[in-house]
Every structure is written in C-alpha cells, then in structure tokens.
C-alpha cells in the first residue's frame with residue numbers, strides 16, 4: 001500500500017468477496033514507466049508502458065472505475081474483474097495476452113501485450129477491400145482464436161474490425177490479435193445469458209430480440225466481418241442505428257454486384273452460412289475452419 005487513502009482498497013472486499021480477482025494494490029508506476037498515450041476508448045486510455053526491471057514494453061489499459069454503484073462515470077469494478085478473469089483463462093496466438101493487473105480506489109490497470117500494427121479496421125479502410133487470399137489469411141487466424149475461446153466456453157460478444165488489431169503492420173502476412181474482452185462472458189452450462197450490448201452493425205438478431213446469446217452470436221459477427229473484408233461495405237448498415245437494427249432483425253442484406261462481381265461463389269456461400277437468423281443453423285468456428293473456402297479440400301476447389 002502506498003499509505004495514501006486514495007490508494008487504499010477496502011480490505012473487506014478482499015476478505016468477503018472470494019470471486020474478487022487478485023489485483024496488485026501498489027502504484028503501477030512503482031513497476032512501470034508510463035510512456036506516450038496510444039489511444040483511448042469507452043473504457044479509458046491505452047498507454048505504452050516500460051517495465052522498469054526488464055525494459056520490456058507493454059500496453060497499459062487504464063480504466064476509470066466507479067467510486068459508487070449509482071455513478072455514471074467509469075466502469076463497474078465487477079465488469080473489469082470479469083474481463084480480467086476471462087483474459088486469465090485465455091492463452092492463444094490470436095488473442096492479446098494479459099500480464100499484470102493493478103487496482104486502486106478509482107482506477108484499474110491491465111498490463112497487456114503491446115500491439116504495434118493498429119486496427120484491422122484502418123488496414124481495410126486504406127485498401128478499401130482485400131483480395132480473397134488476404135481475407136482468408138486474416139479470417140483463419142480470427143477463427144482459430146474464436147474456436148479456442150469457444151472451446152473454453154467463452155464468447156467475445158463484441159467482435160468487429162476495430163477490436164481486431166495487427167501485431168505488426170508492414171509485413172507480408174500480418175498476425176492478428178483479438179482485443180477488448182469488455183463484453184465477453186464465461187458461458188456456464190444451464191445459465192441463459194442475454195444482453196443488449198454491442199455495436200449495431202455487427203450484432204446478431206438474438207441480441208436485438210433479447211434472446212439467449214452464445215458462441216453463434218460471435219459467428220454472426222464473423223459473417224459481418226467477412227462481408228466487410230471482401231467488399232469494404234457493412235451488410236446491414238442503414239442511415240441510422242434504428243434502420244441498421246431493422247435490417248439485422250430482418251436478415252436483410254445482399255451481395256451488390258458492384259462490389260461482389262469478382263467474389264467467388266464459395267466466399268459468398270461461407271458468408272451465407274453465418275448470416276442466418278437462427279443461431280442453431282450457423283456454422284461453428286471449427287466448421288468454418290474446414291469450409292472449402294478457408295481450407296480447400298482439392299486443388300480444383302482452390303482454383304475456383
């Protein structure tokens with residue numbers, strides 16, 4: 001403890017809250033030198049950090065937490081604890097790593113793997129659309145990370161190009177890292193999880209209809225991401241969020257020939273097998289990885 005009241009955390013939480021995730025309560029600046037701000041989001045800021053003992057560089061996600069339950073400022077401590085608990089269960093090349101966590105009365109800090117290549121969203125924006133070969137290189141990595149997550153009974157629930165970053169950018173085949181597990185959930189057998197959170201363009205019909213969510217909800221988002229990777233267009237986007245949500249619930253999308261003229265039938269079939277209103281009908285991440293568009297069975301299929 002630094003002795004400063006602001007730094008002191010209510011010990012009672014530690015003793016009577018067995019689910020409380022163990023966070024370091026010393027000041028993060030005792031162990032890490034804070035460098036430039038890398039960016040910000042709904043959660044707070046991301047800063048480059050250097051570990052003093054080793055000189056290793058990390059990304060620090062600085063999250064303002066609510067001082068009291070009713071406050072609108074900051075995130076719920078439990079929400080951050082859930083994200084940390086989930087990140088601690090995940091270790092995969094396509095998912096950014098969590099190394100350390102700190103908590104004070106008003107802030108929590110996640111020390112994360114530093115990702116230097118920016119967001120996939122920006123990468124696509126610069127290229128407008130990717131070739132099918134390039135899209136498949138990204139998608140296969142995303143699907144392997146999502147299949148791993150789902151095998152651990154964890155769903156992300158906020159998959160979108162902004163939450164997929166590139167470890168390095170100017171390399172032949174960039175490695176992707178899935179970030180932002182702020183909406184992720186551990187899916188317990190027998191419990192029904194519903195939520196109205198997410199980003200309109202990417203959320204599945206069951207989110208809008210407030211029905212049970214699960215791994216298929218992520219698979220719908222993968223369908224939307226694939227559509228965007230190949231065309232630069234968002235399949236359900238309307239003039240307003242309300243119109244977008246109406247399009248999603250209606251499953252109302254098309255392959256506009258102006259953008260999909262050159263796209264293979266196999267790629268379109270892959271998307272169609274994900275953008276299905278009934279979650280039970282959608283491909284799983286494992287089924288996607290053996291779909292002939294992603295993993296051609298024969299040289300002839302690959303030539304299509």
Ligand SMILES: COc1cc(-c2ccc3ncc(-c4cccc([C@@H](O)NCCN(C)C)c4)n3n2)ccc1O
Nearest residue numbers: 038039040041046059112113114115162179180181
């Ligand atoms: C674990 O959750 C997050 C991790 C990160 C993260 C992890 C490692 C890392 N290395 C570099 C960066 C970085 C670099 C520039 C901008 C940002 C961030 O402000 N934008 C990415 C997220 N976007 C959806 C707001 C993040 N990050 N960001 C960002 C947001 C998260 O919710």
